[in-house]
């Protein structure tokens with residue numbers, strides 16, 4: 433199950449991505465925002481990253497104006513690996529090397545075609561494991577050290 437959220441800066445791109453997910457029959461829950469009125473991106477990052485962190489959702493997509501605020505906020509949640517992507521290469525690496533469980537994009541940075549393409553690449557790519565698994569384990573170890581401080 434996938435959860436998706438945006439602020440007002442990402443709302444338009446989110447509607448395009450929702451259409452793509454429907455076409456691909458990806459089971460998805462939209463956690464808002466529901467229009468172009470100004471809202472605060474941490475509120476929506478918390479909904480999506482909270483669902484991924486708790487295991488309620490397997491994957492998430494977050495979109496704000498630049499993608500920066502959403503990625504900063506989402507990465508505060510244990511177990512979340514939120515990757516801000518800008519091109520096809522970073523979309524592919526986000527999954528193959530980082531096993532990103534949240535894809536983050538900037539609605540004021542990308543065209544709808546770019547955003548949809550990056551989502552498709554991320555969904556269709558596979559984590560390579562191996563040395564990359566070791567690196568993710570090190571991220572988890574950092575997280576555990578910080579939490580137990």
Ligand code: RB5
Pocket residue numbers: 439440441442473496497498499500501502
């Ligand atoms: C909202 O104006 C904007 O700051 C937000 O969408 C995002 O770009 C923050 O990182």
